[in-house]
Amino acid sequence: xxxxxxxxxxxxxxxxxxxxxxxxxxxxxxxxxxxxxxxxxxxxxxxxxxxxxxxxxxxxxxxxxxxxxxxxxxxxxxxxxxxxxxxxxxxxxxxxxxxxxxxxxxxxxxxxxxxxxxxxxxxxxxxxxxxxxxxxxxxxxxxxxxxxxxxxxxxxxxxxxxxxxxxxxxxxxxxxxxxxxxxxxxxxxxxxxxxxxxxxxxxxxxxxxxxxxxxxxx
Numbered sequence: 387x388x389x390x391x392x393x394x395x396x397x398x399x400x401x402x403x404x405x406x407x408x409x410x411x412x413x414x415x416x417x418x419x420x421x422x423x424x425x426x427x428x429x430x431x432x433x434x435x436x437x438x439x440x441x442x443x444x445x446x447x448x449x450x451x452x453x454x455x456x457x458x459x460x461x462x463x464x465x466x467x468x469x470x471x472x473x474x475x476x477x478x479x480x481x482x483x484x485x486x487x488x489x490x491x492x493x494x495x496x497x498x499x500x501x502x503x504x505x506x507x508x509x510x511x512x513x514x515x516x517x518x519x520x521x522x523x524x525x526x527x528x529x530x531x532x533x534x535x536x537x538x539x540x541x542x543x544x545x546x547x548x549x550x551x552x553x554x555x556x557x558x559x560x561x562x563x564x565x566x567x568x569x570x571x572x573x574x575x576x577x578x579x580x581x582x583x584x585x586x587x588x589x590x591x592x593x594x595x596x597x598x599x600x601x602x603x604x
Contacts, residue, residue: 396421399437402562406431410439428488432523435562455485459495461601465572469594475572476500477597481514491516499535499548499574501593506576508535510548518556525556527568535574546575546590556603564603572597 398406398421406429412420419436422428458481465475476499483493492515499508512533519525529552537544554568573592580589 394441394443397440397442398431399440400431400435400562401437402435404562407442430488432558457483457485457491457493457603459483459566459601459603461566461599463570463597463599465570465595465597467594468571468596469592471578471591471593472595473501473503473593475574475593475595475597476502477572477599479510479599479601483514483516483603489517489519491518495531501576504576506537506539508537508539508545508574508576510535510574512548512550516552523558525558527554527556527566528552529554529568535576537576540577544577546577548575549573549592550597552599554599562604566599566601566603568599568601570597570599571595 395407396410398419400406406421406423408421408423410419411422411428416433418430418432419439420428420430459479461479463477465477467474477497479495479497481493481495483491485491492513494513497510499510501507510533512531514529514531516527516529518527531548531550531552533548535545535548536542537546550570550572552568552570554566557565557567559565572595575590575592577588578591579586
């Protein structure tokens with residue numbers, strides 16, 4: 387009777403401490419390794435980010451194919467006013483994103499919007515989704531953030547909806563740190579006072595701005 391083959395799996399140990407178990411399906415000599423996990427997800431890692439590769443018995447735990455999928459992003463930027471109700475704005479965001487698949491992440495965040503011309507500061511709370519090409523030296527991405535901003539300057543009742551589509555490039559630095567450079571067309575619902583028939587009334591409109599943002603993901 388022939389000997390049974392032992393159920394080995396391949397394991398990639400990254401320099402940032404992450405461990406990925408699965409089957410290596412593609413090797414680019416001296417450049418990168420592509421590994422597919424048991425749930426069908428595929429990840430590409432640059433050789434310079436890999437500490438070692440081993441063959442081991444499967445780990446019988448729910449986290450046997452775990453990857454450090456939760457990322458933190460801190461970013462800041464400036465928006466130049468656009469449109470009839472546009473206002474210049476300073477943007478600050480803190481986000482947590484979960485990597486669902488190789489190219490898709492979703493998460494949420496909180497930030498600050500300072501509209502100096504209107505002397506208004508708003509605190510947005512939002513969900514954020516991105517489609518990207520991770521684990522490459524230079525990765526373009528598309529994103530969309532949607533949420534609600536609390537007006538902390540002149541009353542919570544003057545709060546409004548935030549919509550923020552994004553387009554950018556992510557640069558992979560050392561030790562799993564990534565530099566994000568992007569643009570966005572931000573629309574923030576907020577109150578405006580307009581004159582109409584000798585009366586001044588409050589209306590809610592979207593202030594639009596073309597934004598440039600820089601951030602760090604780790």
